[in-house]
Amino acid sequence: xxxxxxxxxxxxxxxxxxxxxVFRMRVTLDGEVITDLEPVMGxxxxxxxxxxxxxxxxxxxxxxxxxxxxxxxxxxxxxxxxVEKLAGVEAPPxxxxxxxxxAEMMRISNHLMAVGTFLDDMGAFHTPLLYMFRERExxxxxxxxxCGQRLTYNYMRIGGLSHxxxxxxxxxxxxxxxxxxxxxxxxxQLIRENEIVLARTRGVGVLPRALAINASASGxxxxxxxxxxxxxxxxxxxxxxxxxxxxxxxxxxxxxxxYRVRIEEMRQSVRILEQAIERLPPGEVRSDVPHLVHPPxxxxxGHIEAPKGELGFYLVxxxxxxxxxxxxxxxxxxxLTALRDMVLGMKIADAIIxxxxxDIVLGEVxx
Amino acid sequence: MDxxxxxxxxxxxxxxxLSFVMAFxxxxxxxxxxxxxxxxxxxxxxxxMLQPVADAVKILLKEDIxxxxxxxxxxxxxxxxxxxxxxxxxxVVPFQGKxxxxxxxxxxxxxxxxxxxxxxxxxAVSSISVIGMIMAGWASNNKxxxxxxxxxxxQMVSYEVPLVLSIVGIVIASGSLSLNSIVEAQSIxxxxxxxxxxxxxxxxxxxxxxxxxxxxxxxxxEIVASYHTExxxxxxAMFFLGEYAYALGVSAxxxxxxxxxxKFPFGLLPQSFIWFLAKIFLVFFLMLWVRSxxxxxxxxxxxxxxxxxxxxxSLVNLLLVAAEGVSTIGFGWAAVGINVIxxxxxxxxxxxxxxxxxxxxxx
Amino acid sequence: MADxxxxxxxxxxxxxxxxxxxxxxxxxxxxxxxxxxxxxxRRLRGCDLVWDPERCTACCTCAKSCPQGNIRIETRLxxxxxxxxxxxxxxxxxxxxxxxxxxxxxFDAIHMGKASERATYSRESLVxxxxxxxxxxxxxxxxxxxxxxxxxxxxxxxxxYGGRASEGPAAPAAxxxxxxxxGATPPAAGAPKEKVGVK
Ligand code: SF4
Ligand code: SF4
Numbered sequence: 044x045x046x047x048x049x050x051x052x053x054x055x056x057x058x059x060x061x062x063x064x065v066f067r068m069r070v071t072l073d074g075e076v077i078t079d080l081e082p083v084m085g086x087x088x089x090x091x092x093x094x095x096x097x098x099x100x101x102x103x104x105x106x107x108x109x110x111x112x113x114x115x116x117x118x119x120x121x122x123x124x125x126v127e128k129l130a131g132v133e134a135p136p137x138x139x140x141x142x143x144x145x146a147e148m149m150r151i152s153n154h155l156m157a158v159g160t161f162l163d164d165m166g167a168f169h170t171p172l173l174y175m176f177r178e179r180e181x182x183x184x185x186x187x188x189x190c191g192q193r194l195t196y197n198y199m200r201i202g203g204l205s206h207x208x209x210x211x212x213x214x215x216x217x218x219x220x221x222x223x224x225x226x227x228x229x230x231x232q233l234i235r236e237n238e239i240v241l242a243r244t245r246g247v248g249v250l251p252r253a254l255a256i257n258a259s260a261s262g263x264x265x266x267x268x269x270x271x272x273x274x275x276x277x278x279x280x281x282x283x284x285x286x287x288x289x290x291x292x293x294x295x296x297x298x299x300x301x302y303r304v305r306i307e308e309m310r311q312s313v314r315i316l317e318q319a320i321e322r323l324p325p326g327e328v329r330s331d332v333p334h335l336v337h338p339p340x341x342x343x344x345g346h347i348e349a350p351k352g353e354l355g356f357y358l359v360x361x362x363x364x365x366x367x368x369x370x371x372x373x374x375x376x377x378x379l380t381a382l383r384d385m386v387l388g389m390k391i392a393d394a395i396i397x398x399x400x401x402d403i404v405l406g407e408v409x410x
Numbered sequence: 411m412d413x414x415x416x417x418x419x420x421x422x423x424x425x426x427x428l429s430f431v432m433a434f435x436x437x438x439x440x441x442x443x444x445x446x447x448x449x450x451x452x453x454x455x456x457x458x459m460l461q462p463v464a465d466a467v468k469i470l471l472k473e474d475i476x477x478x479x480x481x482x483x484x485x486x487x488x489x490x491x492x493x494x495x496x497x498x499x500x501x502v503v504p505f506q507g508k509x510x511x512x513x514x515x516x517x518x519x520x521x522x523x524x525x526x527x528x529x530x531x532x533x534a535v536s537s538i539s540v541i542g543m544i545m546a547g548w549a550s551n552n553k554x555x556x557x558x559x560x561x562x563x564x565q566m567v568s569y570e571v572p573l574v575l576s577i578v579g580i581v582i583a584s585g586s587l588s589l590n591s592i593v594e595a596q597s598i599x600x601x602x603x604x605x606x607x608x609x610x611x612x613x614x615x616x617x618x619x620x621x622x623x624x625x626x627x628x629x630x631x632e633i634v635a636s637y638h639t640e641x642x643x644x645x646x647a648m649f650f651l652g653e654y655a656y657a658l659g660v661s662a663x664x665x666x667x668x669x670x671x672x673k674f675p676f677g678l679l680p681q682s683f684i685w686f687l688a689k690i691f692l693v694f695f696l697m698l699w700v701r702s703x704x705x706x707x708x709x710x711x712x713x714x715x716x717x718x719x720x721x722x723x724s725l726v727n728l729l730l731v732a733a734e735g736v737s738t739i740g741f742g743w744a745a746v747g748i749n750v751i752x753x754x755x756x757x758x759x760x761x762x763x764x765x766x767x768x769x770x771x772x773x
Numbered sequence: 774m775a776d777x778x779x780x781x782x783x784x785x786x787x788x789x790x791x792x793x794x795x796x797x798x799x800x801x802x803x804x805x806x807x808x809x810x811x812x813x814x815r816r817l818r819g820c821d822l823v824w825d826p827e828r829c830t831a832c833c834t835c836a837k838s839c840p841q842g843n844i845r846i847e848t849r850l851x852x853x854x855x856x857x858x859x860x861x862x863x864x865x866x867x868x869x870x871x872x873x874x875x876x877x878x879x880f881d882a883i884h885m886g887k888a889s890e891r892a893t894y895s896r897e898s899l900v901x902x903x904x905x906x907x908x909x910x911x912x913x914x915x916x917x918x919x920x921x922x923x924x925x926x927x928x929x930x931x932x933x934y935g936g937r938a939s940e941g942p943a944a945p946a947a948x949x950x951x952x953x954x955x956g957a958t959p960p961a962a963g964a965p966k967e968k969v970g971v972k
Contacts, residue, residue, distance in 0.1 A: 053553050060634060075557070075709055102840035105871035166706025168622060170792060173446040177802045181932045188929055191818035191885065191917045197871045205876065206918070209815070215933045222933075233791050236784030239623055239705050334838065334877060391557075392708045445796045448803040703792045704785060 050078060055394075057086050065405040068382075068394070075390045080383045084376075087409040095369035100126050100201060100336045103369070108195035110373065111407035113156050116149040116186070117349040119199035124280060125345025125356035126201050130338035138203040138328040139281045143319045144216070145189075145198065146281075146347070147312040151223070152182040153350035153402075154263075154305040161302065161399035162234065165243055171233055178226050181219055188212055201336055203329030217320060223313050227306060235306075244299035248385040248397030251296055258381040262352025262374050263304045264401055268296030274348035286318050298400040305402075335364045351375055351402055371410060375403040419521070423500045430690075431654045432462040437691075438654075438698055445702035472643035477551050480640065484549035489641065489648035492542025496655030498535045502528040503662050504590040505683040506672045521590060528589040529581060532663060533574055536618070539652065540566040543637045546649070550640035558636025561709055565617060565624070568713055572720035573614035576607040579724075579731040580667050593671035601668040602746045606727040606753040608668045610720050612696075615664065617712065619656040622701035624712055657694060665689035719760060726756055802932075813887060815916040815926040818870045821886020822863050823914045824906035829882035831856040835874035843868050863906060865891065866899035876918050884914030884922070 056067035065086035071079035091110060095103045107122045108115040120142055127133060134142065156179060159172035183193040189208050190198040198205055234240050250260065255268035265272055273290040275283040291307035293300025338360040346355035352374025359368040378401050386394040436451070436459065443450025451458040476485050504521040525531050540562055547559020581587060583603060584595035601608045617624035638649045665671055665686060672686040679685075707715065730752060734745050804811055813819070831848040847860035875885050888911060893899060908914060916923025930937060 051553055051556075053557075072557075074560075098840050102838065102873065105840055105869055105873065108871075109869075162705060166622065166625065167704065168442070168701055170442075170446050170702045173448065173802075174795075177447060177932075180802075184929070184931050184933065187814040187817070188931070189816070191814055191816040191872065191915070192870070195869065195871070197873075205872075206816070209923075211928060211931075215931050219933050229791065233703070233788045237704070237788050238784050239707055241784070242711055243705065243708055390708055390710065392706075441796075444799060445792050447795060447800055449801055449805070452805075699789065699793065699796075703788045 048073070053391075056083075065409070066403075068398070070391065070394065072391065075392075077386050077389055077391065077394055080386055080394065082379060082382055084379075084405070084408050087405045089410065091410040092369050092371055095366055097365065099334075099364045100130075100338075100366065101334060103366075104199065104201075105195065105197040108197055109406060110371070110410055111349070111351065111354075111375065111404045112194055113404055114149045114153040114350045115194065115196045116145045116198060117153075117347065117354060119196060120146055121345060121347045121349060121354040122356050123199040123201050124347060125343055125358050126336065126338070128345045129341065129343040129358050129360055130201065130332075130336050132202045132330060132332050132336075134203045135327045135330050136282075136324045137207075137326045138330075140319050140323045141204055141208060141328060142199065143281050143283065143286070144316060144323075145186075145196075147315045147319070148182050148185065148216075150312045150350040151309050152179050154309050155179045157263075157350075157402040158230070158302060158305050161396065161402070162240075164399035165240070165396050171230065174226075174230065174233065178219075178223065185212065185215060185219070188215070200329060200332075202332030203327070205329075207328045213320060213323075216316070220313055220316050220320065224310065227309050227313075231306065234302075241299065243392075243396065244297060244302065244400075246295070246297050247389060247393050248298045248400060249296050250381055250385050254381065254384055255296060258377070258384070260352070260378050260381055262348070262350070262378065262402075263301050263308065264352065264378045264381070266291065267293035267301035267304045269293055269300075274346060274353060278346070280347060282319075283315075285322075286315050288312075288315050298396060301400045337362055337364060346372070349374055351404070351407070352378055373407040373410060375401070375405075375407045379403050379408060422505075424497070427497055427500055427655060427658065430658050431651055432466075434654045434658055434694060435462045435465075437694070441695065441698045442702045445699070466647070469647045470644060472646075474643040474645060475640070477640050480551040481549040484545050485640075486645070488542050488546035488549060489645040489652070490542070491545060492539045493648045493652035493655070495535045495538040496652050496659055499532055499656075499659040500662070501525075502531055502589055503666060504593060504671060505686055507590060507593060507681050524588055524590045526586070526588045529577055529587045529592070532589075533570075533577070536656070536659065537566060537570060539656065542652075546641070547637040550637070552640050554634045554639045555637045558639070562620075562637060564709070564713060565620070565716075568716035569614045569617040569624075569720075572610050572716060572724040573618060575721070575724035575728055576604075576610040576614065577667065579604050579607040579727050582728075582731050582735050589666050589671075593666055593673060596670040596673060597676075598743065598746060599668065599670040599675060603749060604668075604727065604731060605750050606723060606756060607731070608664075609753070609757070610724045610727065611668065612664060612693075614716075614720060615660040616697060616700070617716070619653065619660050621657065621697050623704040623707050625701075625706055657697065658690065661690040661693040661697070662686075664693045669693070723756060723760055811932075812927050812930045813889065813915075814929045815923045816918075817887050817889070817915045818872050818885045818917050819887045819889050819915055820865070820870065820891035821888045821912055822865070822868065822870075822874070822901075822906065823884045823886045823908050823912050824861060824863075824903065825882045825884070826858070826861075826903065826907060827882075828880050829858055829861070830880055831858040832879065834877050834879060835883050838873045838877040839868075840871065840873065841867055841869065844874060858903065861903035861906065862900060864900045866896045872917055881919060881921075884919055885917040887913050887915035887926070 051072045053070045053072055054067060055070055057065055059067075067083040067086070069079075069081040069083060070077055089109075091106055094106055098106065104119055104122060107118040110118050155175040159175035159179075162171040163169060186196055186198075187193045189212060190196045190205065250258075250264065250268050252268045252270060255265050255270060260268070261272070269292050271290050271292050274280070275288075276290055288311045289307075291304050291311065293304050340360055340362050342357070342359040344355055344357045346353050348354075353372065354374055355372035357368075357370040357372070358366045361367040382394075382398060382401065385397050389397070439461070440450035440452075440458065451461040454460040454464045476482055501523055502521060502525050504524065543562040544559045547555040547557075547562070550556075580592060580600055583600065584592045586592060586595065616622075638646055641649060669689045669692075670685075671689070672681045672683055674681065674685050730749065734748075831846060833846050833848070836842075836844040836846050843864055845860060845862040846858050848856045849859045851857055870885070872885055875883055891899075906912075914922050916926055
């Protein structure tokens with residue numbers, strides 16, 4: 044005789060330890076098995092796109108810091124690249140290399156945080172997280188050195204950077220680049236072959252290749268599903284076409300693959316950093332662009348490979364000092380849309396770590 | 411003068427349990443801190459030693475909240491039901507044996523009651539706490555609490571089986587159910603004689619008291635605080651203390667059953683309760699070490715682990731011990747050698763097999 | 774990237790070995806804040822904006838460049854046909870310390886401060902009028918966009934060098950290899966509290 048049971052609807056969030064206070068998942072459970080999931084977002088909506096219309100092009104840069112606050116430099120970069128494309132200006136070569144250095148440091152820092160919190164969601168009681176914070180702090184120190192703050196950098200400017208790097212920066216970065224591969228090995232020792240991690244992540248939260256493409260996922264989520272798509276290679280910007288690096292991809296598209304892709308990307312970022320430091324040319328870091336840019340009438344879509352995926356800015360100019368319209372394509376939001384497909388039929392615990400493995404920042408999802 | 415002895419022992423045990431629970435809470439935070447490259451709490455008092463006191467004061471001053479739609483009386487009773495058995499366990503734990511020890515000698519074993527069914531008593535008492543958890547989960551009228559309570563039942567019921575089976579091995583080897591006699595029987599600590607049994611007991615007990623990697627009940631990233639989500643203040647503190655009291659209890663039982671209790675290994679030094687306490691800390695350290703390294707397993711994996719991994723191994727262990735008992739090998743050093751080798755072999759073979767049975771390998 | 778190895782527990786053992794290694798080596802990476810402090814970046818955008826009434830010509834460029842519209846200036850024409858700011862008010866509760874005002878000031882009259890401790894009990898007290906915005910011992914300017922100050926500030930301590938300012942010859946040799954103890958020395962119980970650099 045089959046027991047008549049009722050599904051439970053659980054509101055995970057917004058006050059739930061794993062949803063960072065600003066995200067809600069309406070989960071329908073049959074025992075521990077998820078039969079339906081509906082992400083509810085918008086708790087952190089600040090109307091960033093609208094604010095852009097009321098700010099000059101330069102004044103919007105600090106606001107981009109506050110979207111994905113774990114990779115502010117990349118947000119800065121994506122925005123200024125879009126504006127530069129719109130206004131037809133270009134940053135001097137030194138600035139281009141420095142931008143690459145900053146973006147790759149940011150990528151390492153973001154992935155450390157992503158992997159660390161993801162393991163935390165898995166219940167690893169903060170140890171991997173703290174090991175990863177150790178390195179992230181070093182990077183934040185370096186960011187603080189160049190631009191004065193640790194989280195909201197506001198470092199890129201239209202046509203270059205706000206400052207040149209101080210002389211102490213490169214030796215310190217070189218030391219970091221020397222040490223980092225050893226640290227990544229250490230994380231691998233802690234996690235990579237851990238049977239519990241394997242059992243929890245292999246075959247869980249699978250995003251098949253076709254679905255990943257259809258959901259227009261990007262970044263490690265897409266590459267974890269085995270699609271070799273990295274804007275640094277497929278649509279090179281800055282000087283990435285002159286640098287040598289590989290694009291790691293996963294095989295199945297499960298959580299483990301995403302995790303591996305992130306770890307590998309850190310290694311590749313270190314490689315990029317090495318080359319960029321070596322080739323860093325001397326010279327100006329800011330071309331002669333006025334504080335108030337008046338781009339010609341037109342529209343533009345600029346995108347970069349941010350740590351979380353494709354971050355795009357669509358800007359329309361009516362020759363004024365502020366964008367007529369600004370639309371942002373945040374990678375977290377688009378990747379998050381695939382969450383339901385990933386977790387149906389899984390357990391609650393899987394939903395949490397799948398959410399962790401997508402690596403979202405709500406500041407960017409809601410904008 | 412039995413009653414005098416009982417009163418003294420009740421006081422000793424209460425003092426021992428409560429002070430050790432406090433110490434464990436502090437130690438856990440300090441030691442896990444060290445594992446995580448940070449110092450841990452070090453502000454209140456020298457080396458942070460007054461931290462548990464400060465926490466206790468803070469928690470006592472908090473409001474005691476009862477959910478409006480919850481079952482009020484069950485909600486209030488639950489922490490007591492969950493906490494009390496943790497203290498009962500210590501009634502049969504022998505702190506020091508009869509005869510000369512380090513410093514002083516006793517004319518009877520230092521335990522509140524040297525029950526001749528001590529092992530049975532411990533098994534029985536320690537499974538009462540799950541009732542408290544279910545009560546809490548049900549009475550809170552909260553979905554997370556209910557999910558947590560359901561996990562608690564599943565976990566407790568499954569892990570009890572291998573746990574008890576591994577104790578049976580000890581009982582066969584020592585020929586007694588009294589904890590004191592079990593300690594006396596350990597001229598070779600049972601951890602050497604029955605490494606497999608130790609492994610199973612340790613894993614099962616870790617699961618039974620909800621410590622990592624089996625801390626599914628406290629999976630705060632999944633079900634918030636599980637059955638004590640709706641508790642605050644004093645009642646929350648009782649659950650919290652209860653968890654540590656169980657950790658202390660399990661450490662004590664492991665020391666008694668497998669590490670030779672109050673005896674110094676191989677009798678090199680006279681017996682003393684000091685060795686016993688040291689062993690308790692050792693076992694607790696082991697738990698902390700595991701906790702600060704491993705992520706949590708999933709509920710179905712945990713159940714599979716109990717039924718498909720621990721249960722067969724505990725049967726094998728039982729068979730092995732029984733065979734040695736009736737054969738000429740006995741429980742001497744020859745058995746140690748055989749058992750260590752066999753334990754490693756069985757674990758490796760079964761781990762391999764278990765992994766394939768579950769079919770989690772992908773790609 | 775499939776790892777085809779058979780899991781027999783060696784992964785867990787490796788992890789346990791690693792954590793035990795760190796436990797025994799005890800490389801504390803955190804800084805015990807009130808006792809130990811790290812030196813901030815010379816370009817720190819601290820929780821302060823410092824204003825120099827002497828240099829300010831009340832041109833209002835800073836107010837115009839502020840994304841928050843956060844600087845309130847009222848000006849007056851002096852008899853000698855220069856301007857001065859009668860009201861110069863910055864709401865430190867609303868500012869996001871982006872530094873655009875500092876960057877745009879043509880007369881180097883407004884600077885980012887280098888203080889990092891600014892807690893008060895009310896929002897109103899964060900609105901600083903011009904008397905409270907001036908340079909004082911607690912309100913020192915940082916070197917953000919001000920190379921003249923930057924040169925004089927002490928170098929930043931970096932965790933890459935284990936909490937030291939640079940990899941100088943005087944620095945004690947850090948153990949080679951990945952688990953190099955990063956961070957400041959922990960305060961030993963009872964030992965005199967050590968200061969990592971000057972604040
Ligand atoms: S720091 Fe930025 S937000 Fe603050 S007053 Fe200056 S320009 Fe405005
Ligand atoms: S930009 Fe500088 S000089 Fe002009 S009003 Fe602001 S602080 Fe004064």
